[in-house]
Amino acid sequence: MVLPSFRRLLRRAAWALLFAVLAALGLLLARAFEARGKPDLMPWHRIVLAQEIHADTFDARATWANVLSREQQAFDDLHAQLAAAAVEGEFRYEKDSRLGARMGERDWNRSFESTPAEPRGGVLLLHGLTDSPYSVRTLAAIYERAGFAVIAPRLPGHGTVPAGLLDVRWQDWRAVVRIAMRELRARVGADKPLHILGYSNGGALALDYALDALDDARLPAPQRIVLVSPMVGLRPFASLSRWLPLFGGFGYFEKSRWIDILPEFNPYKYNSFPTNGALQSYLLAATVRARVAGRSASGRLARLPPVLAFQSVLDSTVSSVDVVHALFDRLPANGSELVLFDINRANLLAPMFRSAAAGEIDVLHGTAPRAYRLAIVGNLGADTLEVGEKRYEAGTDAPVERAIRLAFPADVYSLSHVALPFPCDDPLYGSAPRTDEDYGIRLGTLVLRGERGALQVSAEQLQRLTCNPFFAYLEGRVADVLP
Structure with missing residues (x-):
């Protein structure tokens, strides 16, 4: 026999579920x-x-x-x-x-x-x-x-x-x-x-x-x-995208299969973005996170080869926090290393940073002991654009600092997800592109000024940094791990 109070609880739960579904x-x-x-x-x-x-x-x-x-x-x-x-x-x-x-x-x-x-x-x-x-x-x-x-x-x-x-x-x-x-x-x-x-x-x-x-x-x-801006964690919206294509089979809602429908002016990357693309990356990233966590808990991650990863502290595509805590904090002591590219703290725009952005490096650095080496690339001081490397060996929290003879461009306040794998002389994405190759457009040199609301593509997207001023450092670090 079901008690009246329990029946009321079931009814409330049913109504709550119905409202959630609706x-x-x-x-x-x-x-x-x-x-x-x-x-x-x-x-x-x-x-x-x-x-x-x-x-x-x-x-x-x-x-x-x-x-x-x-x-x-x-x-x-x-x-x-x-x-x-x-x-x-x-x-x-x-x-x-x-x-x-x-x-x-x-x-x-x-x-x-x-x-x-x-x-x-x-x-x-x-x-x-x-x-x-x-x-x-x-x-x-x-x-x-x-x-x-x-x-x-x-x-x-x-x-x-x-x-x-x-x-x-x-x-x-x-x-x-x-x-x-x-x-x-x-x-x-x-x-x-x-x-x-x-x-x-x-x-x-x-x-x-x-x-x-x-x-x-x-x-x-x-x-x-070797990982560059690895997609270990994504924004929660990607999970919602699994349901949006339900309406895409109807001509009236065909565009619901797309997050973005944009002009295709990039010869080697899509600007338009289907919801299914977001969903598949979300499922892949979630699967990888779960597998890393499960194998770490069981000790079966011990045989994983060393990982060298490069990540911008500010990344609007993937979760930098997940790169650190869902991946690196679970790795065995196998000689892995994470390189974080910090924001430009000497830039005149530095006071305009949101507090969360300015403090992101502290969140990622944390205080817990690490089984991996951590390198932070950032300003040598608050009054210089020159950058150096702070390297924390595994198990220590006292950095070894060195200059790397590179500097932030004065108009760059941070790296971006899409910038890391491209040198600044890249013929398509570089800010100072070499001219021996021509693909009909130089995306890294676009500087557009005018009234807002006129462009099909957001001005913020066009302003996103597309090349890595510290690529020579990244290149050298990859070369260091070659046998």
């Missing part, structure tokens, strides 16, 4: 209606590439040659569909666009690779979400100069059209990573070291693979993990 549905509907006010969808927001790579079409016998063959078929299909739906204009996918590689030049939207005659080792480089292999090209060059074989795969859904991310799953990315690592091992031999380097979303994939290799002897195990 509130969530109302929020989703509101966002779906809001999405209808976004710009019109273009062909590149709808194109479906039947030959794109999916995990369920590849089995354990799939080879790197299979991946490259499917990639070629996908690009052939893309070019045919764009030609059939030609749109006049000057942006990336429009007729006679000048953006991107010229005829006969390397298309950095595609996978790239290189293998010396006698490789010292091999490295797999994984690009970020909405990016292309272009984002790891300069990092790859560090390894090429050291005699390493290099493979940088184009991850499914990337490098083609933004619509490629509408139906991709993070397991599709995982499948390509496994195939590429098998190919890398075959190229360098059983006795040479393997590294895996991931930028942003690619950082989560690198960790995911390294964790798999701990439990599966059939997977070639990396001896070193």
Whole structure:
């Protein structure tokens, strides 16, 4: 017999659940209606590439040659569909666009690779979400100069059209990573070291693979993990994105499948952003965090190879706090190191920082003992733009300081998520781009001034730092861990 008081409790709980469901549905509907006010969808927001790579079409016998063959078929299909739906204009996918590689030049939207005659080792480089292999090209060059074989795969859904991310799953990315690592091992031999380097979303994939290799002897195990702005934690909104596409099947709400619908003026990165892309990164990052926590608690993380990671203290894409506390604080004492790039505290704009931004380095530094080395790159003093390194060895809280002969540009108040892998002479993203390569636009030099509300892209997005003034330091630190 159910007691009256218990029945009342059940009714209250049922009503509370109903109100919660209705509130969530109302929020989703509101966002779906809001999405209808976004710009019109273009062909590149709808194109479906039947030959794109999916995990369920590849089995354990799939080879790197299979991946490259499917990639070629996908690009052939893309070019045919764009030609059939030609749109006049000057942006990336429009007729006679000048953006991107010229005829006969390397298309950095595609996978790239290189293998010396006698490789010292091999490295797999994984690009970020909405990016292309272009984002790891300069990092790859560090390894090429050291005699390493290099493979940088184009991850499914990337490098083609933004619509490629509408139906991709993070397991599709995982499948390509496994195939590429098998190919890398075959190229360098059983006795040479393997590294895996991931930028942003690619950082989560690198960790995911390294964790798999701990439990599966059939997977070639990396001896070193290098992470740049690793996507270990994301904003909670990404979890909501799993429900927004529910309305996308109705023409009236088709735009609800998109977080952003923007002009495509970047030849090697999407500006438009599908909700499914956010969801897949959210699921991947959540999976990696849970796996790291579980293996740390059970002691099975002890065999993880050393991790070298670079992270901007201010990062609006990934959670710097999660990089520190959900990853590094759980790592074994295996020689891992985290490099944090602090804000510019000598800048004239420093008093304008929000208190949370100014104090973020203290939150990340913390007071608990660390099993890893921590390096903080920041101003040598409050009155100078010159920067130095404070290095805290594992288990100590007394830094060793040294100058690194670099300085903050006077107009830069912090690094950003998208800046770290690019030197400032990068031909596309650099603030002082070299001119031996021309992709039709110099995104790092754009300085736009005018009235607000006139641009399709937010001024804040265009002002985001796109290159790393301390890339020479990052480059040297990566070179230091090469055998």
